[in-house]
Structure formats: C-alpha cells, structure tokens
Amino acid sequence: MGEQHLEAALPAGVDPRQHARALARVHEAAVTGEVLPNEPRSVISESWSRVRRLGLDPDRGPSSPVLDAAQLEARRRESGLDPLLPVLRGGLLSLAEQAAHIMVIVDAAGHVLWRDGSSAVGRRADRLGFVEGADWQEGAVGTNAIGTALVARRPVQVYSAEHYVRAQHDWTCAAAPLHDPRDGRLLGVVDLSGPASTVHATTLALVDAVGRLAESQLRTSHLTDLERLRGLALPLLAKVTGRALVTDPHGWIAAATGLASTGRLPLPASVAPGPLWLPAHGHCVVEPLPGGWLIRLVDRETAPPTRVSLDLRVPGEPVLVVYGAAGEWTHRVSPRHAQLLSALAAHRNGCSASQLAAVLFGDATRTVTVRAEVSRLRRIVGGIIVGRPYRFADNLEVVVHGSAIAG
CATH class of the missing domain: 1.10.10.10 (Winged helix-like DNA-binding domain superfamily/Winged helix DNA-binding domain)
Known part of the structure; x- marks a missing residue:
C-alpha cells in the first residue's frame, strides 16, 4: 500500500449519536430523491451513486447465495491470503474480541472467507447474513467498508447510515485492501466490524497498519525466495551464451547475463516452456527452473x-x-x-x-x-x-x- 490519507467516518469532537441522526436524514433524502440536507463524504457519495445505478433496494438483504463448504474451502486455497493470516489474526483478533468487533477477511471478489472475534457480535452478524461464504461486494449488499474498499482500492471506514442498506445502519466497519507485493495484485480486504456504538476514529488506522504489516511479511518472504533462486541462477548463467534472465514465477529478475539484472520482467498471464514473445525483448525461449524460469533471448529480427x-x-x-x-x-x-x-x-x-x-x-x-x-x-x-x-x-x-x- 502506498502512502495515503486515512479519513475516519466520525469527525473529531462530534457526538456519535448526533452524527448518526444527521447521517440518517441524509440517507433518507438520498434514497427518496429529495434535496440532501448535507453532502455525505465523497467516498460515500460515490458509492451510493454506484449502488443506485445498480438498482439496489435499501431495504433488502444480501442478494447472492452463500458459498457451500466445498466452495468456501476452494476459495480459501485460491485466494493467496493464507500467508497473511497469522499477522492479521495476531494484530487484530484480540482487539476484536475485547472491543465487541469481528475480524473479517474477504477475497478480491468480495466473498467472506474467514470471520473471527466477539461471539455476541457474530450472532448479530449471522442475522444480517454477514457470514462466511457471503458476498459482501457493493452490488450485493450496498455501501459498506469491505465492498467500498474493494472498489476504491484504499482503506475505508463506514459508520451507521453511511451504509446504503438500512439493516446495516446499526453497524460500523473499517476495512483496508491487501495486495500481493510480488505483482501488485489485489488479494482481498481485512475488516473490523461491530455495533455502531463502538465506532472509533483510530480503528481505520489500526486495520491499515496491520494490513501493511502483513504485506511487509509477504514481501520479506518473497525476497528470501528470490535470493534462493539467485543462488541457483548464477552458476547456471555462467554457462549460458548470449542474453538470458532467470526470473521467479512473477517475473522478478533473480539474475541475468547481457542484460540489466534488477527489477521485474512483465510476463504474460500464463507462461509455459518453449517459445515466448515479449514486447520489450521480442522472441525468447523459456525453460523451467525450480522456483522460476530461465528465459533466453533470441537474437533475430522481431516484427513490431x-x-x-x-x-x-x-x-x-x-x-x-x-x-x-x-x-x-x-x-x-x-x-x-x-x-x-x-x-x-x-x-x-x-x-x-x-x-x-x-x-x-x-x-x-x-x-x-x-x-x-x-x-x-x-x-x-x-x-x-x-x-x-x-x-x-x-x-x-x-x-x-x-x-x-x-x-
């Protein structure tokens, strides 16, 4: 995650109950087409516009079926979030239990993969349909920290009637996106949710900080893997004639001969042994290595x-x-x-x-x-x-x- 301004849902010094009542008036005007007494925050206004365009009913519950046990397990395996779980749980779970919150982790498609924390709040979440396997994208459940963070690609806190669906007005939530530092891919979102009465301006900063820490650990593991691949690549490249690179599966260059040996080589979505064409280098030949690829550049004219x-x-x-x-x-x-x-x-x-x-x-x-x-x-x-x-x-x-x- 890059440096970014974190905007808390509750302005400093404002009484939460008074603010919730003001938000309710704004929400009611927005869903009935009346003149708004005040403008919501831009991240909320933009989200409300998106869900209105989708025709979402502010009085309905989740619209998508919940994943069954086999589908849930498959998504957990495919999400790429497993390596982040120890840091996320270590940084947030005890706080969630003490502060009457639940910690929720969703994949990039918005499906709730893991939910832990306060059992009492968990029972309230069950009644809302906020369960493992549920789709929590904006298009399914309206404006909420999880779905809105997936769209906005930044940490988001949502309080009370900032939620588009009325059934969620008793809730507050703070969510931060999680990215794979190896390729920048969005993996999902980590979220703390609880009763609206538990809203606190620092929750968003905490969720963001723990998310960054989890990404940092993934980055450290990647550097260790790259160094291991470099140890394999250097003696191999010493025997190669011509230009060649050794990369990990994500294209990060472990070593090279005849070319710059740092940075990342953008690889196509799927790579297989054999001929390969790259816009920056033209014709190449790919050979598999343990933990990566040997890519030999072919010295011949390449059609533009x-x-x-x-x-x-x-x-x-x-x-x-x-x-x-x-x-x-x-x-x-x-x-x-x-x-x-x-x-x-x-x-x-x-x-x-x-x-x-x-x-x-x-x-x-x-x-x-x-x-x-x-x-x-x-x-x-x-x-x-x-x-x-x-x-x-x-x-x-x-x-x-x-x-x-x-x-």
Whole structure:
C-alpha cells in the first residue's frame, strides 16, 4: 500500500449519536430523491451513486447465495491470503474480541472467507447474513467498508447510515485492501466490524497498519525466495551464451547475463516452456527452473506489434493485450498506467508531459511524475509508446474497451 490519507467516518469532537441522526436524514433524502440536507463524504457519495445505478433496494438483504463448504474451502486455497493470516489474526483478533468487533477477511471478489472475534457480535452478524461464504461486494449488499474498499482500492471506514442498506445502519466497519507485493495484485480486504456504538476514529488506522504489516511479511518472504533462486541462477548463467534472465514465477529478475539484472520482467498471464514473445525483448525461449524460469533471448529480427487492446471493463483490473505477427502478450497493468494508456488512446497525435499531467492529475506542473510513469510503462511495453510527443507508435491499431478509470 502506498502512502495515503486515512479519513475516519466520525469527525473529531462530534457526538456519535448526533452524527448518526444527521447521517440518517441524509440517507433518507438520498434514497427518496429529495434535496440532501448535507453532502455525505465523497467516498460515500460515490458509492451510493454506484449502488443506485445498480438498482439496489435499501431495504433488502444480501442478494447472492452463500458459498457451500466445498466452495468456501476452494476459495480459501485460491485466494493467496493464507500467508497473511497469522499477522492479521495476531494484530487484530484480540482487539476484536475485547472491543465487541469481528475480524473479517474477504477475497478480491468480495466473498467472506474467514470471520473471527466477539461471539455476541457474530450472532448479530449471522442475522444480517454477514457470514462466511457471503458476498459482501457493493452490488450485493450496498455501501459498506469491505465492498467500498474493494472498489476504491484504499482503506475505508463506514459508520451507521453511511451504509446504503438500512439493516446495516446499526453497524460500523473499517476495512483496508491487501495486495500481493510480488505483482501488485489485489488479494482481498481485512475488516473490523461491530455495533455502531463502538465506532472509533483510530480503528481505520489500526486495520491499515496491520494490513501493511502483513504485506511487509509477504514481501520479506518473497525476497528470501528470490535470493534462493539467485543462488541457483548464477552458476547456471555462467554457462549460458548470449542474453538470458532467470526470473521467479512473477517475473522478478533473480539474475541475468547481457542484460540489466534488477527489477521485474512483465510476463504474460500464463507462461509455459518453449517459445515466448515479449514486447520489450521480442522472441525468447523459456525453460523451467525450480522456483522460476530461465528465459533466453533470441537474437533475430522481431516484427513490431500491430494492435493494442486495453480492457477496462472489470473495475480495478485493467488488462493490456499486445498483438504482433510473432504472437500476443497479456499483462495486468496498474490503474495509473491504465489511465495513461487511456489518455494516449484518446489523443493519437500525442501529448506533452504537461498535457498528460493535466489529464492524469488535474495539474499541468506534475511533469516529473508523468515522465517517470511513462518511463516505467515503456520498460514494460517496449516500443508501443514513443516520445516527442508521447503517443502510441504509428501504424498501431489501438482499441479501448470500457471507460477510463480514476487513479
């Protein structure tokens, strides 16, 4: 998680009960189409707009079936969250039990995988349908810290009538996203939920801090694995002629010969032994290694890419596909890079750094940040982005599916 401002749901010095009553008036006006007496926080207003567009009934309960035991276990295995559980439980579970809260961990699709904590609060959650296997996305249960954090991709606290569904107005919750530091992939969300009367401004900071600590432990484990792979790779590369790299399954470079030996090589969604085409390097041959890949670069002319497809239809999961005569390459790009690619697709004649800064940040002076982002992107996608001005390469067909996303 990067540095970010944490916005508590309860303003400093405000009486919680008075604030809950004020929120209830705002919520009632919002769902009945009346003039709002006050504006909700922007993260809440944006979420309410999303769930209204989905036609969600503020008086209904969860709309999706609960996973059965076999489905739940399968999702737990596939989530990638197992290594984070000891840190999350160690940092939050005792507090949850003492402070009349439950600790909830969901996967990237919003399904509740684990729920622990206060048994009394757990019984209240059961009546709400807030159980293991339930779908807690915004589209299923309305505005809530878990589902809204999945969409906003940042820590979120929701209090009382900020929840869109009325049955949740007696609750407060604070959730923080969990990412895989190896590839930036969203793994899920960790959350503390409890009765509205237990709301506290520091809960969000605590959940965020424990989430960061869990990610840090995963990062440390990854560095240890990479160092182990490096020990295997160095004597192997000493016997290789030509340019080659050894990477872990996520593309992180353990060692290289004839090339830069640090950073990450963006690999396609699935890699198999044999020929491989990469936009930044052209033709390659892949060989499996214990814990990674040996990638040999083939020194021969590579046909340039002919088509680029940017798919923004899945919120928070932008995907770039580059097509060429030698094959195709698929890569999940960051939301920021998706924004940049969307801007360049909309301005095929090119943009200066200041023009891109105005589009991305609303501030034309942030040219240093733009140049750094473009440089990082070009290391991933090779020559499909050119400079002076920044633009997609000529004779390249560009297709964008879905709408540009906010950073």
